[in-house]
Amino acid sequence: MEVGSGPLRIQVVSDGRVGMENQALGLAEAIARLTPADITVKRFRWRRAFDWLPVRLKALWMLDPAGDAPFPDVSGPWPDLWIATGRATLPLSLVARQRSGGRTFVVQTQDPRMDPAAFDRVVAPAHDGLTGPNVVAITGSPHRITPDTLDAAAPDFAGRLSPLPRPRVAVLIGGTSRAFDLTEDHALALADRIEAAVREAGGSLMLTFSRRTPAVARSAMSLRLSDLPGWIWDGTEPNPLFAFLEAADHILVTEDSANMAAEAASTGKPVHVLPMIARRAPGKFAQLHADLQARGAARPFDGTLETWSYAPLAETDRAARAVLAGMKRI
Known part of the structure; x- marks a missing residue:
């Protein structure tokens, strides 16, 4: 052409x-x-x-x-x-x-x-x-996350995020799909583990949900984590996702979304993978997370906020x- x-x-x-x-x-x-x-x-x-x-x-x-x-x-x-x-x-x-x-x-x-x-x-x-x-x-998949896009998003939310104690933990929750499920009980179990890790570290929470997050799971997690310092985005204000990623010291992401995992790994910050309920063999999702682990970007969440570094994903x-x-x- x-x-x-x-x-x-x-x-x-x-x-x-x-x-x-x-x-x-x-x-x-x-x-x-x-x-x-x-x-x-x-x-x-x-x-x-x-x-x-x-x-x-x-x-x-x-x-x-x-x-x-x-x-x-x-x-x-x-x-x-x-x-x-x-x-x-x-x-x-x-x-x-x-x-x-x-x-x-x-x-x-x-x-x-x-x-x-x-x-x-x-x-x-x-x-x-x-x-x-x-x-x-x-x-993963193509996405819009770059250092410049994150830096550009930060000022609009600085008044709410800058005062938060460190380590700041961004939590990205997915939801129900053909391969995974997120029940109320599992959501509460995840919330308990997240709360314990944030409290142990003396940090704060920045939580966002996907459109696929079941309403009952969203409500259960929001209520259980509401006492932590931070911000649980309820979807009624401008989306702070980019600002969350910019401000975060750690990123926790559920294993059901290739998009969220790739975006998180593009930041160079520790990516902790939260387990979901598997409806079938994880297949391609297991391959993706194995790739991210091989690159040093992601690890299964073990309940602690361990820090590590790696070359940010630039796919x-x-x-x-x-x-x-x-x-x-x-």
């Missing part, structure tokens, strides 16, 4: 879910740190009646008109680079590659569960086991360089 000499035109395509969008946006931002670029985000939705259809059966007329138009009009230029994440975006990525006539380099993050040759590049977690000449396998930057190499921009 041929790309002009001006800033790279990058289009991030998302169905609006923050976790999905941040993967594509994180990769786009990493590319923009390496070469001049303009980033545009397009958010779309499929009409509810057609959302369940397989990728190959979806048609553009099934898109919800309330969303952004993902493709340029007849007179508009195609982006140089298209980055999308998640199964909902697959039909659009396939159309973009076909309609652009080679003008747009199409990148899909995550395992598309179809032939990766349908895209120009696929950036997939190594623990998914996807291989191919155009596959870039990375530890999103590595994927960005691979994309630019595929575009012959570096």
